Amino acid sequence: MIEILVCNGYATVQDMGRPGFRHLGVPLSGALDPVFLQLANALVQNPPTAATIEMRLVGPRLHALTPVLIALTGSVDGRIESVDGDLRPADAWASHHLRTGDTLILGEVQGGVAYLAIAGGVDVPLVLGSRSTYARARFGGLEGRQLAIGDKIKIARCPEQLGEADALRDRELRLPDPPRLDRSPIRVLAGPQREHFTTLAWSRLTSEALVVSHQADRMGLRLNGLRLDHDPRYGADIVSEAVTPGAIQVPGDGRPIVLLADCQTVGGYPIIATVIGADLPRLGHALPGQALRFVEVDLRQALAARHQTAAELAARIASLRPSHSAFDADALYAANLIDGVIDANHAA
Amino acid sequence: MKPRLRDLGDTALTLELGDRVDVALNARVIAARDALGMLPGITDVVPTYCSLTVHYDPAILSRDELAENLCRAAELTLFQGTSVGTLAARWQIPVLFGGEHGPDLATVARATGRSESSVVETLCGAELAVFMIGFMPGFPYLGELPEGLRLPRRTTPRSDVPPHSVAIAGAQAAIYPWPSPGGWHLLGQTPLRMFDLDQPERPALLAAGDTVRFAPIGKHEFADLAAAVDAGELPRAKFLAT
Known part of the structure; x- marks a missing residue:
């Protein structure tokens, strides 16, 4: 305890x-x-x-x-x-x-x-x-x-x-080789309401930087720096439907919100894009003031990234080493080197 | 509108059957849910007003296989019509209207040009569909309200809506399971728990596809029922309409 x-x-x-x-x-x-x-x-x-x-x-x-x-x-x-x-x-x-x-x-x-x-x-x-x-x-x-x-x-x-x-x-x-925080653009799929936005909004989302605001908690991150305009034919409201962590929803003010683990199960704002599962953990590490960039991928790339994340995790878990064991691999390696030097001296 | 599939990221797929709030459309969503069944790899099936979203694990279930099953479920709803499935329950929810339990009843009566008792009578005369559960655990979106009760939301939302409040706005009604901010008009309060972790099989009282009829009760009955709920002596089945 x-x-x-x-x-x-x-x-x-x-x-x-x-x-x-x-x-x-x-x-x-x-x-x-x-x-x-x-x-x-x-x-x-x-x-x-x-x-x-x-x-x-x-x-x-x-x-x-x-x-x-x-x-x-x-x-x-x-x-x-x-x-x-x-x-x-x-x-x-x-x-x-x-x-x-x-x-x-x-x-x-x-x-x-x-x-x-x-x-x-x-x-x-x-x-x-x-x-x-x-x-x-x-x-x-x-x-x-x-x-x-x-x-x-x-x-x-x-x-x-x-x-x-x-x-x-x-x-x-x-863990000998801890994961490093990835600063490359966060990968997104086109969202279910992608067509509710202007083409300019989409190209800005996938090329310019957004900044994490102070409205950031386990439910979501509000992003500043870009206004993503809705296509006037659709407007900023939809009939509420299911949402999921990673969804980037955009209310009427054009300021996007990325949903995180504690987000509601349904929402009434159009979703312009959805962060792929493999990059979702990176949103949890985003701090107020930090710039985020997004890049579009397709479903096939999202699945490949998911497999890669799982494989990297498995490899890291397999690489865990005892901190103190007498049979620690580093210790053995060092000992062999010294032995080799001694043997060489004997041979000379 | 033709059914459409939309990817919600790489772990959810939405079947969209329409784009408006409508009882018949929602009934088709519920029928699609019932027709889909549970495939290995599906984690959540979430019916909403006019869409059905399936959350899945792509390591177990491929997107294409799920898409095929969703399309088949959508087709079945066209043939089977909108008959309410066997999973649906009809609830009779006791409500103490007005006074401190429903602080907006007088305002709603004035705004709709009715007496308070006529507002209660009109509301309780309607059988409301549970369109979906969302916003908070166990929070039901109910509709559609009789025409004569439809009002825009309050201009100033309340920061503290008491739990178990029965509220209306537009063509819809709701029951707040938890204390929460809210902009709907508060008409009364139910002694029933809308979300109860002591019922882990189905913690939310209501599910999408159920129907609800409100039944007015008096102060004493409210107190008795509330005490029985707290003591865990009130089976939910008691509030199923026969």
Whole structure:
């Protein structure tokens, strides 16, 4: 179990989301970056669907009430302070053991969103098949809200080693080649109401930069910098129909909104374009003031990108290495080199 | 209008049967939903006013196979007409009208040139279709209202509509499951929960394709029903019309 000591950012419990209830108005929710979520879970040997803590703005300060193994993914670094006051670093893209009484102090989340996984998974009740927080209707996660000071977070499946911090230390893993944030244009498909917009609006969307405004949360990002005009024959309203994360809808003022994980299930604004699934995690990392560019692709390219993302994730999970093992590949490699030098000397 | 397919990104496909709010058109959407059935790889099937959107996992179900099935479902609705499917339920929803529970009843009466009791009577005399669920979990869009009750939205939306409020605007009615901002006219309140996580099989009381008739109740009955709902002693089936 861990306790939240300080929480100045926006931290919520998230997993892979809550599909299957959108016909009842229940949003998909789930991690803004499912790839980072799955990597965090892999670093503590959780199943990919285990619930983690999604962190935005700045990470919390946590106190270990029992020995735990945690992992960080994303642009966030931390340090671990022991009861005696000893400090050790807690880098991202690695797992770290905490002894009872240790404090994990996390810094600023620079890439927009980062994840903290706990071996065994965050234990909150399953609500409609998911542990993801949906704050607007106050369900899922911890009491349907963001984490706050004094919250105690239980661990779902206690590993048998619990109680032995040294055994947890031996399970620490690291990811040698972490994913880098992609700054290339975000790939979009023509949206269901593409023809409701002028050709100028479409060419501007796919060639000029838009800027993320301060109206940015888990429901969506409002974008500034370009006005996308509706074709006057259609106007700015449609009969409400289903929407999905990644849809770029444009209300009457011409300022687009990109929908994210917690978006409503239906909407009444025309959708000019839809971000492909493979690039959707990148929207979760977008910060106010950041410029975004979009480029058109077709469905075949979207599917190819989806396969590539899945293959890269699998390769990264396969590349995880123990942080301390005597059989660490780097250590063996170094040892062989030294042996080789010694042998050469003997031969001479 | 001829049915059209539109891709909503690489994980959703929308079958569009028309472009207006219309009971008969919505009934065809519901019939298409019932005809489609569940294919492996479909995650959500979302009926709206005049479209049916299917969210799918392209690693399991190809877009073309889904498109074929959606087209077949659309064709079936033309042959089967718009008969209401077996999945639909007819609900009788108890409502306490006026006073603090329906703060806009007097305004609506004045604006429509009726007495308050005539507004209630006219509303309760109509059988309303559940066009779709959206905006918030369990929020039903109901219609169409009798002509004499149709008003534009309030000029100033409320920031806090109380949960369970029954509201009207234009040709539509709705019931708010949660506290929320809203610009519709509030006529009353139901003691029933529109969204209940204690019923995980179907947390929303209403589903698209159901029909709703409002039934006026008094203060005492409202209090009794509300207490029974809180105690979990009120089966939903009690409010199915026979």
